[in-house]
Amino acid sequence: MQFIIDKKEAIALSVILEPFPFPVEIHTVTVEGNLLQSRGMSPFVLGESFEFDLTFEEQEFQGRIKLPHQEAFFVKGTKGAGPSLEDLLISTLSPYRKNDVRQRDDQEIRQAVEALLNKMSITDKIGQMSQCMSTNLSLGSDIESETPEKLITEGRVGSILSAVNSNRVFELQKIAVEQSPHGIPLLFNFDVIHGFQTVFPVPLAWSCSWDIAAIKEANAIAAKEASATGINYNHGPMVDITRDPRWGRVVEGAGEDPYLGSLIAKAQVEGFQGDSLFNPETIIACLKHFVAYGAAEAGRDYNTVDISEGTLRNVYLPPFQAGIEAGAGSVMNSFNTYQGVPVAGNRYILNELLRKELCFDGILISDYGSIDEIVAHGNAKDSKEAAKKALDATMDIEMVTRSYDHLHELIERGLVTVEQLNEAVRRILTFKYKIGIMDDPFRYVRPEKEKEYHFHPKHLEASRTLAQKSIVLLKNKGVLPLADKEQRLAVIGPFGDSKDMLGPWQWSRYSKETVTLREGLEENGFSKTHLLVEAGCKVEEALDGGIERAVAAAEQADIVILALGESSEMSGEAASRMDITLPKVQQELAEAIVRVGKPTVLVLTNGRPLVLDWFEHHVDAIVETWFLGSQAGHAIANVLFGHYNPSGKLTMSFPVHIGQVPVYYNHFKTGRPVTESNKGEKFFSRYIDGSNDPLYPFGYGLSYTTFEISDIRLSQTQMTDSEAMVASVTVTNTGTVPGEETVQMYIQDLYGSVVRPVKELKGYEKVKLAAGEAKEICFSITVADLVYWNPDLKYGAEPGDFKVYIGSSSRDVKEASFELLQPTQSKTDKVAK
Structure with missing residues (x-):
């Protein structure tokens, strides 16, 4: 009825x-x-x-x-x-379970793939190269005219995007195995960016922990949870270097530095893929977006990219190289052009650079609709020509759109070859055998493990620990940590009791259980009678009488926490901002609260560096918490109370003013650099209305204790390409409480055949020290740390003078000098470390 x-x-x-x-x-x-x-x-x-x-x-x-x-x-x-749906699915799955499947070796896989290829028609092969949504709903475009069920039955699709319900995965896989022409199982893809059901800090946040092991663990947990639902192929990690905070997708990356970004890329791949992709608790990692997507002009998503070959190779390429060397099974193209050619159909970038030079032999997948967009770029007259360009560039899988449906006609006309299809399908089938679904199609559908793994207490503990490590203390005039829980505390702002602490790119069923700041304070022992909570305003809208109520609460309090920031929707894909200050209504709220005159702590929830110059001059402490995930409130409260001494260090510079953007530490010096002696003069590379320097630089972050770093000691002042030189310092905790310092080493090539950056991170060490404790930190410097892409179109190091800097941030450093004596060139033309 x-x-x-x-x-x-x-x-x-x-x-x-x-x-x-x-x-x-x-x-x-x-x-x-x-x-x-x-x-x-x-x-x-x-x-x-x-x-x-x-x-x-x-x-x-x-x-x-x-x-x-x-x-x-x-x-x-x-x-x-x-009965519950999970129980029904477990019962339905029972006849399909296989317990005796063994892992095939590489030779067996090659033989099986070739045998299957010989049986497949051209239509079958094109099907393996096509991906559709788990529904005929196509976000951002029209509804697909054909359902996934129909496409699967006809063998016209080989992978499914966004089936995040184990019942749906089972249903579609069953159709593929029982009704498609060759019974080839499907890959199930999803964007697992910072956790699955247990949500971890956003990647920009966790990069500020500088804790590689913890980041690897977070991705391993995400893989464990996602794979239990049936997902076996991830659309992540994003390893783009990001220098412009206007770009919304900085929230998904590791910041502005290629060295740290490379370490994190490697850790994420190893976390997702584990020791073996045959393990059903791992998922295929996909490095995205190849390449230079983070260099979009003006920080506007999907915009033009125009960079040199040197910038490409020295800045944007290293994290991809690291991820490929770690064994990443897949790479996704970027939306942008390179040298005027859309990357989705750019043979130089995808075939010559990625396949041949970087030796990538995994699956290359297009980003959502990017093959069709070759036409919109103006590089192809129609989707037929776009399909040819993408295949010629060795694109294996087309995500969602159907340009590859034209490949049959293109083969008939002799414009592409069957062997090109074979190469692509060979790579796809190889990974289907590697992950075991060719022999056990339902091995990833494990509803009983969903119940066990999702939101598991140990996973929540890992999320909370990483969240604490990701928090960066930007300013503290002695107001933190909060010492007296009998004080009256006013928590004011739209994020004081908000569940919007997860950030973009999360689809957790447990979002309603996100720990808010208020809950974190209460559960850390702050009594409700001493806690005054007022939103004051919404994120971007006023509340009737909101500021007046907030001011009244502040007047009753001993200390005020201003909980301000961005909503999740203000960061991520298609979330570029021209103005990276806090929304106007929040600024008005802050000014009203500051006028009350109480000690004030700004606690930020956001997905990008913001312009905070006004707050630097008007509040007593600033705590950058980003989007911290499921345990956000606990992590923030632990830091505010001093249960955890903040140790995070920025991985993106914070500008003083939007006019500085992009501002990053590893810039070139220019022919008229600003120095202490000339900074007041006009004809130098400077602004006439402000400083060149960021408000908070790369590597910056405070603690509740203080550290002192000694002058640098060098084992030698000259070195050859076969030697390792040691640079050492002594780090002392000069405060009264234990703490952790991240000691950073930078190198500068003073002159060369092309201009080099003023500093480049080449090493760091996190060290925990008790009050008064000292420890020697040693860094080994080899020729690999001096290599870069040179005018000879090769990676190499050049003899000459260098400086080494060691300190607590890219700005607060000690320096020493050394010389590289002999000309050298790296033995292989690979990306510099």
């Missing part, structure tokens, strides 16, 4: 929205007329209304649902009574 009720009624339902690309579980719905309001986990704002028509059987229902700003799609489910 038609499900339309005129009076308001609450109905308990166990619901799967199928097919739909997000983890939507609506546990209870309220119905009035034909409007539905969710009261459970949904990617939409709670309370949003959906139009729908449902038909009910005794225990099941189905129909169509219309979401805000989207097309209608199919929905089905069961009433709340009866």
Whole structure:
């Protein structure tokens, strides 16, 4: 019957929205007329209304649902009574379980792949090279005309994007195995960026921990949780170097430095893929976005990129090289052009550089719609020509769009060859054998492990630990840590009691259990009677009387915490900002609170460096917390109370003013550099209305203790290409509490055949010291630390004078000099370390 009720009624339902690309579980719905309001986990704002028509059987229902700003799609489910959906799936899976599958060796895989290739038609091969959504809903474009079920049955798709429900994965895999022409199992892809159900800090945040082991663990946990749902192929990590905070996707990367970015890229690949991709608790890592996507002009997403070959190789390429050397199974192209050619069809970038020079033999997948976008760029007249360009550039899989449907005609016309298809499908099938799905198609569908792994207490503990390490103390005039829990504390701002602490690129079903700042303070022992919480305003909108109530709370308090920042939607893809100050309404709130005159701590929740110059001059402490994930409130409270001494160091510079952007530490000196002696003069490379320097530089971060770093001691002042020189310092904790310092080593090539940066990070060590304790830190310097892409179009080091800098940030350093005596050139033309 038609499900339309005129009076308001609450109905308990166990619901799967199928097919739909997000983890939507609506546990209870309220119905009035034909409007539905969710009261459970949904990617939409709670309370949003959906139009729908449902038909009910005794225990099941189905129909169509219309979401805000989207097309209608199919929905089905069961009433709340009866066995759980997980139990039903476990029972259904039982006949498909295989326990005796062994791992094939490389020779066996090659033989099996060739045998299967010989049986496949051209249509079958094109199918393996095509990916579709788990629903016919195509975000950002029109609804696909053909359902995934139809495409799978006809063998016209080889991988599925965003099936994040184990029941949906089973359903589609079953069709592929039982109904497609050769029964080839599907790959199931998803963007697992900073956790799956347990959400970790966003990548920009965790990069500020400088803790490689903890980052690797976070990605291993994410793989463990995601693989239990059926995901076996990740669209991550993003390893783009990012220098412009206007770009929304800086939140997904490791910041502005290629050395640290390379270490983190390696750790993420190793975390996702583990020791063997045959392990069903690992997933294929995909390095994105190859290459230079982070150099988008003006920080505007999808914009033009125009950089030199030297900048490409010395800045943007190293993290990809590190990830490939770590064994990454996949690479995704960037949306931008390089030298005027869209990367999706750029044969030089994808074939000559990626395949041949970097020796990448894994799966190359297009980013969402980027093959079609070759036409929009103006590099192809239609999708047929775009498909040829992409295949000629060795693109293996087309994500979502259907340009590769033209490949059959292109082969018939002799414009591309069957062997080109074979090369692509060979790589795809090889990985399907490597991960074991060719012999055990349902090995990743493990609903019993979902129950065990998702939001596991040990995973939450790991998230909280990494979150604490990711927090950066930017300023402290003695107000932190909070010492007296009997003080009255006013927590003011839109993030004082907000669940929006996870950041973009997360789809956790447990987002409602995110620990807020208020909850963290209360659970750390701050009594509710001493805690005054007022939002003051929304993130970008005023609240009627909000500022007045916030001022009243501040007047009653001993200390004020200003909990300000950006919403998750203000960072991530398609979230570029021209103005990277806090929203105007939050600035107005802050000014009103500061006028009260109480000690004030700014606690930031955000996904990019912000302009904080006003706050630097008007508040007593600034704590950069980023988006910290599921345990955000606990991590922040632990730092505020001093249970954890902050140790985070910035991986992107914070500008004084938006006009400085992009501002980064490893810039060139120019022919008219500003120095202490000339900084007041006009005809030098400077602004006439402000400093060149950032407010907070790369590597910067304070502690509740203080550290002193000695002058540098060199084992020698001259070295050859076969020698290692040691640079050492003594680090002393000169404060009264234990703490951790990140000692950083930078090198500068003073002159060369091309201009070199003023500093480049080449090593660091995190050291924990008790109050008064000292420790010697030693760095080994070899010729590999001096290599760069030179005018001879090779990687090499040149003889001459160098400086080594060691300190607590890129700005606060000691220096020493040495000389490289003999000309040298790296033995292989690979990316410099």
